[in-house]
Amino acid sequence: MPERKEKFYLTTPIYYTNGLPHLGHTYTTVVCDTVRRYKRMRGYDVVMTTGTDEHGVNVERAAKKAGIPEREFVANMAEAWRALWDELGITADEFVRTTDLEHVRTVQWLFKRCRENGYVYKGHYTGQYCIYDNAFVNDAKPGENCPDCGRPLETLTEENYFFKLSAFQKPLLDFYRKNPDFIQPESRRNEIVTFVQGGLKDLSITRTTIRWGIPVPGEEPHVFYVWFDALTAYLSAVGGPDYEKRGMWPADVHFVGKDIIRFHTVYWPAFLMAAMLPLPKQVWAHGWFLMDAAKMSKSKGNVVLPRPIANMLGMDALRYFMLREVVFGQDGNFSYDSLVTRYNSDLANGLGNLASRTAALIEKNFAGKVPKPAQRQPQDDALAKEAQSAIGEVLERYDKMEFARALEAIWAVIAAADKYLTTEQPWALGTSEEGQARKATILWTTAELLRIVAALAHPVLPDSTAKVWALLGQTTSLDSLELDGLRWGQLVPGTALGKSQTLFPRVEKTEAIERIESMANEELNSTSAAPKPASAPAAPATPAAAVGVPAVPDKIAIEDFAKVEMRVGQIKTAERIVGADKLLKLTVDIGTEIRQICAGIAQYYEPEALIGRKVAVVVNLAPRKLRGVESNGMIIAASVGPEGRPVLAGFLEDVEVGARLK
Numbered sequence: 001m002p003e004r005k006e007k008f009y010l011t012t013p014i015y016y017t018n019g020l021p022h023l024g025h026t027y028t029t030v031v032c033d034t035v036r037r038y039k040r041m042r043g044y045d046v047v048m049t050t051g052t053d054e055h056g057v058n059v060e061r062a063a064k065k066a067g068i069p070e071r072e073f074v075a076n077m078a079e080a081w082r083a084l085w086d087e088l089g090i091t092a093d094e095f096v097r098t099t100d101l102e103h104v105r106t107v108q109w110l111f112k113r114c115r116e117n118g119y120v121y122k123g124h125y126t127g128q129y130c131i132y133d134n135a136f137v138n139d140a141k142p143g144e145n146c147p148d149c150g151r152p153l154e155t156l157t158e159e160n161y162f163f164k165l166s167a168f169q170k171p172l173l174d175f176y177r178k179n180p181d182f183i184q185p186e187s188r189r190n191e192i193v194t195f196v197q198g199g200l201k202d203l204s205i206t207r208t209t210i211r212w213g214i215p216v217p218g219e220e221p222h223v224f225y226v227w228f229d230a231l232t233a234y235l236s237a238v239g240g241p242d243y244e245k246r247g248m249w250p251a252d253v254h255f256v257g258k259d260i261i262r263f264h265t266v267y268w269p270a271f272l273m274a275a276m277l278p279l280p281k282q283v284w285a286h287g288w289f290l291m292d293a294a295k296m297s298k299s300k301g302n303v304v305l306p307r308p309i310a311n312m313l314g315m316d317a318l319r320y321f322m323l324r325e326v327v328f329g330q331d332g333n334f335s336y337d338s339l340v341t342r343y344n345s346d347l348a349n350g351l352g353n354l355a356s357r358t359a360a361l362i363e364k365n366f367a368g369k370v371p372k373p374a375q376r377q378p379q380d381d382a383l384a385k386e387a388q389s390a391i392g393e394v395l396e397r398y399d400k401m402e403f404a405r406a407l408e409a410i411w412a413v414i415a416a417a418d419k420y421l422t423t424e425q426p427w428a429l430g431t432s433e434e435g436q437a438r439k440a441t442i443l444w445t446t447a448e449l450l451r452i453v454a455a456l457a458h459p460v461l462p463d464s465t466a467k468v469w470a471l472l473g474q475t476t477s478l479d480s481l482e483l484d485g486l487r488w489g490q491l492v493p494g495t496a497l498g499k500s501q502t503l504f505p506r507v508e509k510t511e512a513i514e515r516i517e518s519m520a521n522e523e524l525n526s527t528s529a530a531p532k533p534a535s536a537p538a539a540p541a542t543p544a545a546a547v548g549v550p551a552v553p554d555k556i557a558i559e560d561f562a563k564v565e566m567r568v569g570q571i572k573t574a575e576r577i578v579g580a581d582k583l584l585k586l587t588v589d590i591g592t593e594i595r596q597i598c599a600g601i602a603q604y605y606e607p608e609a610l611i612g613r614k615v616a617v618v619v620n621l622a623p624r625k626l627r628g629v630e631s632n633g634m635i636i637a638a639s640v641g642p643e644g645r646p647v648l649a650g651f652l653e654d655v656e657v658g659a660r661l662k
């Protein structure tokens, strides 16, 4: 029997479904995804869980506002979250929804165990209650007004089930002492220890004033309240009551934002202790990305969305920035300016440039095949040594969740290779036998370094390193590469390079920021305006021109048709748009002026071939932005075949630019 791989179970928080993901959620999830990929490459059997927290009064209200049943509302929300993670290339192994039957069963089972062990009792909860919103306002004092509707709060007492949290002060302190790594980083650990030393109050874990929740069996109208429900999702994702069969529980690490660490390091282990279940091994709290020194939130209007950044610069760029820019565990600043600066300096000029330079030199001098190194010189050995020792250092950094340091070490190797190429100047060596031999050694060395870099950076930059890997002619999947077997010297001479491609096209900073912001505005407007939060991607899948003849349900009057002004235009310039594979940016002479128009034809027309071509243009269409680029008009094209291939409408005779189509 083959030995079972060691397991590793990690989780993001179960995100609350009253809104869509912003950069904060993306950060936690990217960290988790990075560790998931890393542990896989270290040979672990890894399960990562994310999901959605779907109960509570806020969801009840949001669904009411949207005019749809709660169940439908949360299903839409869960789908939107799942779709975004998919789009961003983050694939969790388990996506748990707190409305899943399996989860409901697990919460009820956990409650039963805690109750049987004597840690649950019936009591009364008194708090400040808004009768208009039907909700208790936590931490409000008598006489205060409702923060939501501004009306006076009332003091209300209801019957609740309580969890005997007070009984766990000593067990928790003992546990923290015996497991000094349980709470990370260190500063958070001290904060929690101090909090628990200050004494713990029993916790109300059910409500009778909320309808949309998991029922307490046989105790209706009691439903479980927030944390007893949400935290249990980590367990229900990997088998719930049957967790032993799946073999994943306890979690090896829960990643959380620092604002929810108390619930994860006090309540959660206490619930599990009460139920006599194994405790998670670690809770890692990260800091916040701050904009103008404030935590991002929708209500502050300083929210940054991941999708526009991924569209413009690629998801790898966002992942790299988030993990490179801040020390994991601390707060960091976010600005588009520093994002684009890092993109250009570290990715376009750093990794991207080294890869394309190396490939081009091998292409030119060795017909696209990895050369066989000849006699080595001390500087070759020095670079090899640096790359080899980086392997050990980077793995150690990843193990400690020191992502910024890991990337720093990888990029130091890239910088050393740049310097090496600049000093050795393989392009100046000539084609004598000696020159070719020296070139072979230099280029093999650089290519081998690039291979090591791709493997080490893969957990953070999954897409672009896979491209480097393919460029180096590697046919095995980088995901399944075992980092423990990675050594200098494994690149086989004679390997044919893959097709070259631009990894990180350089972008112009001001333009890039403008386009990201513009796409973000489109997305925010399209989601905040609509009460139904689900789906509806911000950018249209088939942009601009490539619209053929739309299905017209009814006949229209000639006056209606006359409202559309179409003219003959001539294409003056055409270029591709970074971050938008389908779009071309055109300037078109329409007789009276030159217009900028975006057309969704990039996959079928080469920009150069379009210059001078005469096309039919709708000129009185309201200007709009596509992928953040302004488009002022529309080019007419037929939509052909099931894929809707665009074919530009044209003229068989020569026609004058600006002539009206009637």
Ligand SMILES: [Zn+2]
Pocket: 130, 131, 132, 133, 146, 147, 148, 149, 150, 151
């Ligand atoms: Zn109210």
